[in-house]
Amino acid sequence: MTRRVLVVDDDAAVRSALAQTLELADLSPITAGSFIEAKDHISAGFEGVVLSDIRMPGRDGFHLLGHSQSVDAELPVILLTGEGDIPMAVRAMGQGAFGFLEKPCPPAELVSVIERALQTRALVLENRRLKAQLEAGDAAARMLFGNSAQADALRARVRIVAQAGAEVLVSGPPGSGISKVAEVVHLCSAHAKGPFVKRAAAALDPAGFEDACAEAAGGALFLDEVGNLPPDTQFAAFDRIEAGVPARVIAGTSADLSEAVANGAFMADLFYRLDVMRVRIPSLAERPEDIPVLFRHYVAQASEQAGLSPPEITADVIARLMAQDWPGNARALMSAAMRFALGLGSEEEARDTGLGLAEQMAQVERSLLIEALRRTGGRAAVAAERLKLPRKTFYDKLARYGLKPEDFRQ
Template sequence: MTRTVLLVDDDMMVREALGQTLELDGLTVIAAGSYVEAKDHLLAGFPGVVLSDIRMPGKDGFALLQQAQAVDPDLPVILLTGEGDIPTAVRGMTEGAFDFLEKPCDPNTLLSVVGRALQTRALVLENRALRAKAQTGDAAARLLIGESGLAEELRAQVRAAAATNAEVLICGEPGSGTSKIAEVLHLLSGDATRPFVKLAAAGLGAEDLLAGVDRAEGGTLFLDEVGALEAGVQYRLLDLLDQPGNWRMVAGSYRDLEVEHQADRFNADLFYKLDLLRIRIPALRERKEDIPLLFRHYVSISSEQAALTPPEIGQDAIAQLMAQDWPGNARALMNAAMRFSMGLGLGQMDSPQDDAGLGLAEQLAQVERSLLMDALKRHGGGASAAAKELKLPRKTFYDKLARHGIRPEAFRG
């Protein structure tokens, strides 16, 4: 974590006393006696925080606060005053000071406030570094986050597959990101403006498949969970793949299609056609060293989307994340990051979410998931009967199952 403090005070004795307190706590102190001395240290990437007296000869602490904000609006500035009057404190906080301390300052209070400011600064710089990394390199480097050997191997597989026009089968557990891999493949394969068409295989009819192929002309057709295709549609897809066409087929599956075709649940010829190039996404539990980086990335995105200040991610939180097996993989980690960004903590990672504190959309999603599962339970996994009971069109019903990761076969027998 960033451990630098720019300490600004025109009184040498006060400056030395404060500096000693900070240095004894292991902090690096840059001392300055005036606005002029301090302003040269104010850079957009300054690796620390500012602790400044308000009343100084020449330009005062408020001027320094304004300069800091002009250079970097996210740079925390803590203001010190010997007066402790309310109007001064109000002005400081209104103008964007991180906090306000009265001199003489209690050492414990000083270190507590500076510590919070440093944690905030460290998180800002970390998020900036993540965003910068996400904007450099090719699509695999930007979008497939991870520093483990397995993450690098995955990126290499995707790049190699993208260099060809052959069919690709992407295999991974639920929530592992088959759609993301398919999108990266498409982006790496050439002109990103070409169409990328994603279809959920569950409940897909032959006409829907044909329409998807037409829309994917010149680009990529991605069939999500291809193992759920009905037998007749499997034959139709095989016919389409045997015909000349200006589109690329990419399929995703969390099922083992080799086992499925051996059990006569999936067309063997179609399996061998799709299995020309196979990309396996490692489960999150296999690359746990990537969890902290991924979680910070998801927290940054969630906080930005919700216009929230990213919360501090302490070592206790990281340890709790690393202790999980994450059967829901990246999707589950992303959901945990979203809850964490909303201030809901990590306490319910392994248990169903209580409705309290959740937004309307999340509560409705929970209700919908429960209704779908209850209907399937009542009908022994019979999707058609469950869809009829819920008065849903068959395709809509299957789309909802796919969205919630619900498998009808899990309710059979």
Template structure:
């Protein structure tokens, strides 16, 4: 049999039996119901099958079932089964979204052919949706997670793969690397993108109010609670909860968070009734939580619940070739934010930016870009000692790579302009780019 169910609804036993036998003989998968409400419980936006329903039924009739089904998914194929006097009604229903109708008594072959056509349509609809989601996720991730270095390419691939799942995620990275940016990209590329993204800075929540903020409370739960209030977890229903700086949570709150993640329920303060949660949890930390758990500073069981998937955001030091292009992008964004023309960035500035260390990572680089867009001196000073490599040769190679990237950026990848500005031959520049894994296509379309 196929794995594409046919929801068949009719309140008459013999008609359900006949339909089941007819469809099963054709290797189709009927799921029969005597009432509309039971069938409606199976309808979902990405349900792979179709609906065949009689119009005249006690309680919820077929037209109401169709209306509710199309509210869930306007492209859901609904086939109506009509009596002799309902043909005009069925025709009107097709204008309202029905896929087709069958008039009783119908030939078994007519039922089969109509069902097969509807299943083909449903299959094509779902395939197109999946393709649109893939393209959309790629666009969202590429626009938010920029950089052509190998660590950033791997990061985008990882986020793209995780976004398609419902797994909870732990994001780790130093201050300023862009953990929130990665979390938002993951949310936007997921099936939850149309629902809330609730950012909770755990370090900023008052200790005496953190439980109320997260889990909500009933009226009278504590002095000043004059009315019931949703917590942030409930507010995020259907969406994503981002727990930033989760390492700052106290152990008692960690225990309650563990319960919420394990059971996907919360209980408001002052209540005994659990509230079901439909959320995805993304946690972020600048600390090594495994080491913190080993020291007893963070609950190990909570860590194991959170790190179903772990994403590590690289420091700028690990992707130095991205710095010139990233600085250029941040200057453009800053100019737009301050409603100023985008200033030209001299090659010497990009070279200095590329050579400098940025312990504050992207956040520090963004501040420098803001100052440049505002026309203020950067005062970059000499590049601090101590590069990513451990030997002099490694440090020199990393420095050379960043200088070449800085020269390629303002010239849009043009090799001629770049080797002339660096005082190299075309062959020497090409060999150095090959050595460092740089491609002119990553900097523009210049020849």
């Protein structure tokens, strides 16, 4: 999210001083001298917060607060005054102001309040985007989250495979969401209205496989961890699929089936019969920029289920998440989000990454580079300037982490 701050004050010198303070804190100020000038910048999708003086000619800061809330009730507005008193502060907070500060306000305090407001705004906009994604588009858009190039490629692949109609092999590391991707393949297909039947392959005997096919008629049969299918069921499944089944067969595996074929643990003919169309799910380590998006979604989901307000997700929390490898992938991240939403996760637990200091610092550095490129739309020179890095050093770091500015351009 662009770190914009709409600064509203009728005193040009004060506006200039506030804007300079915010620029030094790597924020992007937009200045306005009155209610009339400011209101044109305020919208429901405004990616920032409002910082306004209270006492201004004509319509004052309270009028601006009311207008902001009429446009977007969740847009943070911070009010400033040089004549502050307790009744005014009570009125400001009672009317929904995010914060109330007296001038002159120490720069550190001002920036701290704005940073909290920006974090709150980012969470609100992300939740709205996710909700809109859930309510619009196909199942791939609604159920497979992420803003990375890998997430885009996964959704595109799922859509292509879904329309093909042939058998599908979904592979990915443990905890990556193989079952969910299999279901999305089904929901994006022409038989989405048919049943989606899931069976643990290890528990299926030949008769059980036949029953599952009948139950999934007109829809899809998902064989979870197909590599664990018993030998006699493998032969029965191959014969049945070759003869024709009333349901589409989608197999999932977190193991290397080609290795299982090579050592004789899995029937080669069945493997090639299932491996007609393949979908590979990338690990979180391959797409770390999706970690904040997924974590916010899981926290919002867990909070809603528990009937709680989502807790604040600070930059420090995100940095600690980005410093982890997440070998358990989405499943482990979801568990961490649930603990966080319920107030059960400790900071010590979040710091216990199993990595040395150098590895943790490298992952945090990579996440900061990604965030800078995203905020600047892939403009490397601007990103380098924001990070206060010489251009050569910036490009050296991009090369070290395999990052390309063009991947972030819109």
